[in-house]
Amino acid sequence: MATWTPDPTFYPSARLAAQGPREKLAYVAMLNVATPPRPDALDVVDLDPESRTYAQRVGRVEMPQVGDELHHFGWNACSSALCPYAPHPHIERRYLIVPGLRSSRLHIIDVKDNPRAPKIVRTIPAEDVAARTGYSRPHTLHCGPEGIYVSALGAPDGGGPGGVFLMDHESLNVLGRWEMDRGPQFFAYDLWWHLGYDTMLTSEWGTPNMIENGVVPELLLGGKYGHHLHVWDLKRRRHIQEIDLGPEQQMVLELRPAHDPTKAYGFAGVVVSTKDLSASIWTWHRESEKWAVRKVIEIPAEPADPAQLPPLLKGFKAVPPLITDIALSLDDRFLYVSCWGTGEMRQYDVSDPFNPKLAGSVRIGGIVARAKHPASDAPLNGGPQMVEVSRDGRRVYFTNSLYRAWDEQFYPEGIRGWMVKLDADPAGGIKFDERFFLETEPALRPHQVRLEGGDASSDSYCYA
Amino acid sequence: MPDAAQAASFWAWAALAGLGAFHGVNPAMGWLFAVGRGLQSGRRATVLGSLAPIALGHMASVAIVIAGVEALREFVDVTLLQALAASGLIGFGAWRFARGFRHRFRVGMVAGFGDLTLWSFLMATAHGAGLMLAPVLLLLPPGTGLLALGVHTAAMFAVMGFTAWAVFEWVGLALLRRGWINLDLLWSGVLVGVGGLLLATATAEHATGTHGLGALLRVCVG
Numbered sequence: 001m002a003t004w005t006p007d008p009t010f011y012p013s014a015r016l017a018a019q020g021p022r023e024k025l026a027y028v029a030m031l032n033v034a035t036p037p038r039p040d041a042l043d044v045v046d047l048d049p050e051s052r053t054y055a056q057r058v059g060r061v062e063m064p065q066v067g068d069e070l071h072h073f074g075w076n077a078c079s080s081a082l083c084p085y086a087p088h089p090h091i092e093r094r095y096l097i098v099p100g101l102r103s104s105r106l107h108i109i110d111v112k113d114n115p116r117a118p119k120i121v122r123t124i125p126a127e128d129v130a131a132r133t134g135y136s137r138p139h140t141l142h143c144g145p146e147g148i149y150v151s152a153l154g155a156p157d158g159g160g161p162g163g164v165f166l167m168d169h170e171s172l173n174v175l176g177r178w179e180m181d182r183g184p185q186f187f188a189y190d191l192w193w194h195l196g197y198d199t200m201l202t203s204e205w206g207t208p209n210m211i212e213n214g215v216v217p218e219l220l221l222g223g224k225y226g227h228h229l230h231v232w233d234l235k236r237r238r239h240i241q242e243i244d245l246g247p248e249q250q251m252v253l254e255l256r257p258a259h260d261p262t263k264a265y266g267f268a269g270v271v272v273s274t275k276d277l278s279a280s281i282w283t284w285h286r287e288s289e290k291w292a293v294r295k296v297i298e299i300p301a302e303p304a305d306p307a308q309l310p311p312l313l314k315g316f317k318a319v320p321p322l323i324t325d326i327a328l329s330l331d332d333r334f335l336y337v338s339c340w341g342t343g344e345m346r347q348y349d350v351s352d353p354f355n356p357k358l359a360g361s362v363r364i365g366g367i368v369a370r371a372k373h374p375a376s377d378a379p380l381n382g383g384p385q386m387v388e389v390s391r392d393g394r395r396v397y398f399t400n401s402l403y404r405a406w407d408e409q410f411y412p413e414g415i416r417g418w419m420v421k422l423d424a425d426p427a428g429g430i431k432f433d434e435r436f437f438l439e440t441e442p443a444l445r446p447h448q449v450r451l452e453g454g455d456a457s458s459d460s461y462c463y464a
Numbered sequence: 465m466p467d468a469a470q471a472a473s474f475w476a477w478a479a480l481a482g483l484g485a486f487h488g489v490n491p492a493m494g495w496l497f498a499v500g501r502g503l504q505s506g507r508r509a510t511v512l513g514s515l516a517p518i519a520l521g522h523m524a525s526v527a528i529v530i531a532g533v534e535a536l537r538e539f540v541d542v543t544l545l546q547a548l549a550a551s552g553l554i555g556f557g558a559w560r561f562a563r564g565f566r567h568r569f570r571v572g573m574v575a576g577f578g579d580l581t582l583w584s585f586l587m588a589t590a591h592g593a594g595l596m597l598a599p600v601l602l603l604l605p606p607g608t609g610l611l612a613l614g615v616h617t618a619a620m621f622a623v624m625g626f627t628a629w630a631v632f633e634w635v636g637l638a639l640l641r642r643g644w645i646n647l648d649l650l651w652s653g654v655l656v657g658v659g660g661l662l663l664a665t666a667t668a669e670h671a672t673g674t675h676g677l678g679a680l681l682r683v684c685v686g
Contacts, residue, residue: 002564002565002646002648002649003646004645004646004649005641005642005644005645005646006640006641006642006644008639011641012637012638012640012641014636016637016638025642034501044474045513082644084491084496084497084501085490085497085500085567085569085571085572085573085575086566086569087567087569088495088565088566088567089640089644090565090646090649091565092649104622126466144574145567146566146567146568147566147568168563169566170566171564186487195572195573196504196573197573197574198572198573198574234572235570235571235572235574236570238520261504261573262503262504262506317606337525387545441521460501462573463499463500463503463504463637464504464506
């Protein structure tokens with residue numbers, strides 16, 4: 001329904017967003033691995049330190065069917081509604097669009113009436129998505145100036161190509177395939193953009209067939225998973241450039257462009273190098289009319305006793321860092337890097353995007369380390385994974401599960417879910433909030449976190 | 465010329481300018497695009513340079529309606545034309561309301577002179593900017609279309625330019641968060657309202673054999 005003034009959670013710029021009120025609630029995607037199968041859920045977590053239920057689950061909505069594999073999700077509308085060329089600011093940030101990565105269903109969840117008791121108002125079946133777009137396995141979504149952009153890993157038969165489809169921000173209908181000309185692009189994973197340059201970037205994982213039964217060592221060692229970035233003309237919907245990071249750079253996943261639309265650079269995370277099991281961060285940037293990329297961070301593998309390693313890694317005698325997620329604060333100053341394998345969350349000062357400086361680090365979980373949280377007695381497994389930063393950059397939330405079939409390969413004993421919070425010093429440095437340690441019920445594994453009213457990866461801005 | 469006709473003419477010119485001002489102040493019609501482009505380039509000149517193509521596109525959209533009215537009034541009875549304009553306004557307003565508010569034009573932040581002109585033309589057309597002028601034009605003597613176009617565009621340009629300059633130089637975009645009222649919704653209501661008034665006037669004219677709002681007044685007062 002149209003409103004008289006813009007949604008109060010829409011901000012013209014990232015700078016203004018950082019001045020907004022503190023978040024009180026988080027929504028967390030919960031994968032359910034129970035036998036017999038139980039539906040996945042979207043949990044609501046209390047983030048208000050003054051509240052009696054701080055750091056606890058205060059709400060839950062279960063999905064209507066089993067087998068979704070909830071993963072990433074996002075809002076129907078956000079600050080990009082204020083963009084000058086396609087304005088529609090009198091819409092509410094009200095619905096979470098929650099895809100099932102395995103089921104390909106899209107759940108529309110209304111959080112307006114009672115933010116602690118979200119309601120599923122509509123489920124779009126996989127067949128609808130397939131019929132209208134030719135895609136399946138919807139992954140990441142972003143609210144854009146013209147509608148909702150969703151990346152999808154592949155085709156309904158589990159092959160490729162993957163790509164991007166559009167949804168209408170008012171009717172929430174799936175509209176169709178976004179690309180007019182996909183050029184050489186075949187794999188899909190993340191998407192984001194530089195609105196100030198009418199440019200979109202996409203990254204690469206693998207087709208559903210390459211990932212749904214776990215990582216395939218032959219494909220990995222053969223350099224067959226994705227290792228490119230793709231640059232697109234956002235307005236003409238055309239592929240304009242493919243950037244190869246090299247076949248050893250396996251799985252280019254998360255994309256974090258600068259939030260300031262005048263800056264033409266951003267960061268991409270690479271999960272693993274087949275040369276030495278290191279993981280890396282690359283900075284892409286615009287050089288005259290072309291886009292280029294440069295490796296700016298390399299995190300080495302840590303030597304380990306094979307007895308402590310899962311079968312997949314025994315032969316390597318090392319534990320790979322596995323950068324599975326990154327997050328950039330709204331002031332474009334701090335980059336958070338999740339090392340899901342070694343169990344480390346790193347904070348880099350990226351004021352100079354080509355010379356990041358390590359500013360902080362905490363250890364928790366890890367394939368070998370099993371590091372504890374200050375509030376936990378027992379060793380923890382899983383590692384820092386989906387990470388989200390508050391709008392003001394002072395608080396960092398993260399969870400520990402990756403993707404069901406891959407969880408089992410790296411943590412074969414089964415991941416015990418947790419969500420934690422860090423306090424970030426504005427001058428650099430991170431430490432655990434000892435009051436915030438949320439352990440999930442045994443069969444539930446937390447994935448992406450979204451903060452009420454927007455966070456550092458939910459919104460994009462057209463104004464500096 | 466009777467006083468009533470003079471008064472009608474005065475109000476018609478004022479309305480043309482007023483509608484121009486309304487379009488000028490609406491962020492969706494151009495000043496915000498000019499400011500956004502200025503912030504992107506970091507240059508005041510970009511703000512100023514964006515204003516002309518935006519005004520040109522707006523003028524082109526309005527010109528089509530004005531030319532249409534000027535041509536039709538040569539052959540068609542004014543009362544019928546009023547009824548046509550009225551149904552056009554009501555239908556368009558209702559359609560806009562039912563359709564919702566979204567834009568998918570192929571113009572983004574990287575736009576040249578032609579892109580901005582095209583964008584502004586499409587925005588003004590989708591907005592029904594020119595359509596609203598039709599009933600006002602019918603209050604003016606035939607042959608004044610070009611002048612009407614000039615008055616409307618000048619007012620739009622002046623208000624858009626002033627707003628863009630003021631926001632870019634001192635006010636800042638935080639203003640948008642509270643100050644951007646839903647002009648789209650308001651405009652849809654105004655389209656339907658003016659259409660209704662016009663229809664009533666045309667009907668009254670037909671019944672009383674007199675012209676203008678006076679006819680409606682005569683019917684109402686008895």
